[in-house]
Amino acid sequence: MADAGAGMEPLLARAGGTRRRVRRGEYLYRLGAQFHALFAIRAGSFKAVLLSEDGREQVTGFHISGEVIGLDGIGSDTYAGDAVALEDSEVTEIPFEQLDALAAREPALQRALFRMLADEIQRERSLMLVLGSMRAEERLAAFLINLSQRMRARGFSAHRFLLRMTREEIGSLLGLKLETVSRILSRFQDEGLIRVRNREIEIVSMPALRSVIGRNELRREREAA
Amino acid sequence: MADAGAGMEPLLARAGGTRRRVRRGEYLYRLGAQFHALFAIRAGSFKAVLLSEDGREQVTGFHISGEVIGLDGIGSDTYAGDAVALEDSEVTEIPFEQLDALAAREPALQRALFRMLADEIQRERSLMLVLGSMRAEERLAAFLINLSQRMRARGFSAHRFLLRMTREEIGSLLGLKLETVSRILSRFQDEGLIRVRNREIEIVSMPALRSVIGRNELRREREAA
DNA sequence: CGGCAGATTGACCCTCATCAATCAAGGTGG
């Protein structure tokens, strides 16, 4: 999964932007609200949630410090889903009006915005690959690996971190039920791949975790040969 | 599912562009190829395919006449997957270099490009909702409804059309096996929702097809109440 | 301390994948 909206703060900062604190559980923006800004996450983390007409809810991503959120609103006049803080967080709100105008005069900024949008497309496509072609164990492994990489990219430890979201939210992202998420985390622990204690994750063997993806899939091996 | 890249030809046309014919089964572009252009589909249809390192293949979308394809390459220097013609087709190749430069002088074009990218994000998020929260029958129903809407938007019949892709390709998009796709289409026919004959689809009752989504899901009804 | 949200674990069952046989439709070459 790509790391959308990463490292763009310097460029975005030129459009100004005001700090804002969001407490755990609060909405950064909501479905249908007037689109007016992008948000650079300075501290904390968020989940992005898509809501369908018939009451279905789908977590479309988790976003941590250093990433940008709110891109989906650009096309329409309103945000297409909710963004909720998973912990007490802080963002810089970047008015899109100004960003848009500035981009017209700054080719580098224009290109940076294109890139952020394209990266988000990439990120979602790889999630589609996960949802469309992986079994439960593989999904969890892919999730943990991706999170680990992003934590490292942000200067945190890559092999020991806190999950800021519930099992249910992880399940929603991955198309699994919370019980399945819980069971598989336990199984990974029994197999010595990770250590779990509630929200705390320690990755014991990253190579082993990687090898989960593709195991039990003899066909692919044969095809590759 | 949103209808990404629709109706943008007029604006895009200002960047020039050359016609190109692509025969059924031929690649419009391939994974890793130098990114240089977007493609407006003038006639025919394509599938976009994502390939993972371990040999997995995931269809990320089908695109028909009037839509734009190739957006995923914008961020990086290369295309992130393959685009394959599902039938003999024709596209207008729009060099991105020129588009990019023109956008800097044309706010309307810049905004149109932002919108196309954001629409694609939307489209993929709704597909994530399908993949993450729907059962097989619901996925197929959502697929047919979406296709029907897009056909109508392009001036074709909304209740009678040809599937240009195989059952296996539909399955790949929806995270199902080809046998499941086949079985469910047969079931829909038995129930009088549609008529199928190979690639030919006739939607007999759109309301009934819509009601497939959400049925067997008593919980949601209760929650909604 | 009590209450509650979240997590774990077990038992059961259903949907969908898998394996396999058959059928239909095109394309090709004789």
Add this chain to the structure above:
DNA sequence: CCACCTTGATTGATGAGGGTCAATCTGCCG
């Protein structure tokens, strides 16, 4: 024009993976 082959679709039988229901357990916050 027909026999042959290939590709795609249908249908059946069977079983596994993960959903569902339910009982506990844990940690946290008031």
